[in-house]
Amino acid sequence: MPGILIMAVVVAAVVGALAYGILNSESYRQEQMRYKLGVVGSTKDDMLTMGVELLENNDESRFMVDIVPFEDEKDARTALRDGQVSAYVLITDDFINSLNALSNDISLEYFATSGQRGITNIMMDELADIASNLVVSSEKGLLCLEKEMRNAGFPAEAINPEIDQLLLLYVGAMLARDDMVEFSELGLSEGLSTPEYYWISLGLFFLLLMTFCSISFFLGKKKATYQFISSKGMGAGKQILSEYLAYLLVNLICAEIIIAAVYASTNRLLLNTGLTNNVNIIKLSFNIIPALILYTSLAFFLFETIQGVINMFLAAFILYMGMSYISGYFYPKSFFPDVLQKIGEVLPTGVAFRYMATRRYQFILVMALYVFVFLFLSILVRRQKIK
Amino acid sequence: MFEIKGIEKSYGRHQVLKGVTFDVAPGEIIGILGANGSGKSTLLSILAGLQPPNGGYFSIDGKDLIANAKLRNKQVAYVPQENPLIEELNARDNLRMWYSREELDKELKNGVLKLLGIDEFLKVPVSKISGGMKKRLTIGCAMKGGPKLMLMDEPTAALDLVCRGEIYDYFEDFRSRGGTMIISTHELQEVELCNKCYILKDGVLRPYNYDGDLAHLIGRL
Numbered sequence: 001m002p003g004i005l006i007m008a009v010v011v012a013a014v015v016g017a018l019a020y021g022i023l024n025s026e027s028y029r030q031e032q033m034r035y036k037l038g039v040v041g042s043t044k045d046d047m048l049t050m051g052v053e054l055l056e057n058n059d060e061s062r063f064m065v066d067i068v069p070f071e072d073e074k075d076a077r078t079a080l081r082d083g084q085v086s087a088y089v090l091i092t093d094d095f096i097n098s099l100n101a102l103s104n105d106i107s108l109e110y111f112a113t114s115g116q117r118g119i120t121n122i123m124m125d126e127l128a129d130i131a132s133n134l135v136v137s138s139e140k141g142l143l144c145l146e147k148e149m150r151n152a153g154f155p156a157e158a159i160n161p162e163i164d165q166l167l168l169l170y171v172g173a174m175l176a177r178d179d180m181v182e183f184s185e186l187g188l189s190e191g192l193s194t195p196e197y198y199w200i201s202l203g204l205f206f207l208l209l210m211t212f213c214s215i216s217f218f219l220g221k222k223k224a225t226y227q228f229i230s231s232k233g234m235g236a237g238k239q240i241l242s243e244y245l246a247y248l249l250v251n252l253i254c255a256e257i258i259i260a261a262v263y264a265s266t267n268r269l270l271l272n273t274g275l276t277n278n279v280n281i282i283k284l285s286f287n288i289i290p291a292l293i294l295y296t297s298l299a300f301f302l303f304e305t306i307q308g309v310i311n312m313f314l315a316a317f318i319l320y321m322g323m324s325y326i327s328g329y330f331y332p333k334s335f336f337p338d339v340l341q342k343i344g345e346v347l348p349t350g351v352a353f354r355y356m357a358t359r360r361y362q363f364i365l366v367m368a369l370y371v372f373v374f375l376f377l378s379i380l381v382r383r384q385k386i387k
Numbered sequence: 388m389f390e391i392k393g394i395e396k397s398y399g400r401h402q403v404l405k406g407v408t409f410d411v412a413p414g415e416i417i418g419i420l421g422a423n424g425s426g427k428s429t430l431l432s433i434l435a436g437l438q439p440p441n442g443g444y445f446s447i448d449g450k451d452l453i454a455n456a457k458l459r460n461k462q463v464a465y466v467p468q469e470n471p472l473i474e475e476l477n478a479r480d481n482l483r484m485w486y487s488r489e490e491l492d493k494e495l496k497n498g499v500l501k502l503l504g505i506d507e508f509l510k511v512p513v514s515k516i517s518g519g520m521k522k523r524l525t526i527g528c529a530m531k532g533g534p535k536l537m538l539m540d541e542p543t544a545a546l547d548l549v550c551r552g553e554i555y556d557y558f559e560d561f562r563s564r565g566g567t568m569i570i571s572t573h574e575l576q577e578v579e580l581c582n583k584c585y586i587l588k589d590g591v592l593r594p595y596n597y598d599g600d601l602a603h604l605i606g607r608l
Contacts, residue, residue: 221473228471228525231435232485233460387438 038088211299394443519550
């Protein structure tokens with residue numbers, strides 16, 4: 001037990017260092033949740049340039065969006081392929097002309113990679129809203145005012161202050177926009193805030209890795225031991241259940257102690273990062289139990305099936321990494337293509353993540369089914385060993 | 388009286404046991420001889436309930452021990468060839484898996500564990516005790532509940548002469564108290580201890596009287 005606890009602490013320290021690195025790094029603070037949007041084309045238009053500048057510098061969305069201007073669509077496409085921008089908008093002359101003609105019949109062209117589709121849809125809606133409701137309406141208002149004043153015979157000296165005043169009203173309207181802030185919350189999986197997402201994803205990854213810490217549970221046991229125990233009336237089923245419960249108990253004790261310690265230290269760290277920790281530790285402590293039951297059964301099955309310590313570590317680690325990656329532990333799952341997202345959702349890691357994120361109890365049923373399958377398969381393997 | 392009648396076992400198309408039949412009276416030691424892979428361990432594992440036979444009957448005083456697992460676990464002890472103990476635990480902790488605290492104290496004071504001399508290394512981790520001590524400890528664990536029949540798969544394999552002597556002494560003591568044993572063996576010393584011997588060859592069990600002629604024995608295997 002002391003050895004297991006020490007190993008668990010080491011794993012927790014590694015995962016904790018990873019979390020600290022992410023949350024406390026300058027790049028994370030500057031770039032967390034930032035959506036890099038390329039803008040290609042006619043940014044020479046004064047009104048659009050002003051709108052872009054407002055988005056970039058004054059609007060609340062400056063915390064979420066980096067506007068990256070491109071002269072040429074080819075450059076923007078290369079940047080998108082290289083991952084330097086999340087998407088780019090092509091502002092064509094036709095679009096500008098349609099705006100200037102006080103019509104709104106030409107669409108913006110928006111380009112993104114398939115993995116960005118979730119965020120892209122939100123951004124498209126936002127930009128369409130800006131273009132349709134704010135830019136077009138504001139331009140219409142300004143041009144109408146100018147035309148009416150000219151028709152009424154006002155001199156240019158009288159028109160310009162009025163136009164400026166209306167422009168300031170437009171600027172005020174843009175500055176007052178807070179809608180884009182909502183986007184930051186929607187950008188992560190299952191509507192989680194940034195601290196919640198990292199707490200859950202790294203916490204679950206830690207639980208997976210922690211199953212290695214009790215691996216000594218599975219070492220040094222021999223076929224003769226299973227046969228001997230079986231001859232005393234304790235068959236494969238009872239052996240697996242009793243070992244699994246002991247293994248689960250050890251994992252649970254280690255996990256709860258470490259989560260409490262990490263939570264206490266993370267609170268201090270978050271104070272420095274300016275993020276608030278809206279994670280309820282009591283709830284979290286209870287909510288991890290179904291996930292831990294699932295991961296313990298998965299590990300139990302793997303370690304029961306695979307022979308040799310190195311093989312156990314390698315096979316389980318590769319499997320854990322792959323499952324965690326596809327299930328969105330390291331990146332929000334919306335970054336992946338639809339097929340991978342679907343696979344990730346039905347994997348044990350995905351079901352555990354969705355349960356932790358949504359706390360919907362139907363996921364517990366799916367997890368229970370997985371636990372049953374893993375233990376049943378373990379019993380079959382043990383039966384073979386006893387024979 | 389233990390009765391073993393018509394035990395059959397096949398793995399796929401390979402028939403390992405073809406109607407193995409013999410009786411064991413109280414106080415007898417039965418030796419099963421045979422070449423490696425002849426099915427000795429399979430026979431013992433079937434009698435220990437580790438795997439079901441394809442056919443046959445195993446009973447004590449007319450009561451079926453194959454169907455009645457509870458009775459079998461009470462009446463039959465099995466000591467595998469390899470060490471089944473948990474190496475990380477000490478002798479006492481291994482015994483505590485089977486004996487309650489009171490039972491353990493009683494057996495150590497004046498019971499089978501005393502006879503086996505387990506109290507000498509009670510607090511030593513199993514990983515640090517000798518092969519003979521491990522075998523004695525395994526027998527001690529197996530003897531929980533006072534079974535009448537002990538199945539031993541090559542009991543002294545890889546043990547030195549001193550350790551073998553200790554184990555044989557215990558066999559004699561167990562027999563003198565009415566205990567019954569079936570051992571699978573390759574050791575002549577063990578063959579000499581047995582009241583009856585059988586040779587298992589090609590799945591068939593035949594009686595064999597060992598008269599000290601090793602060449603004859605080897606020829607029959």
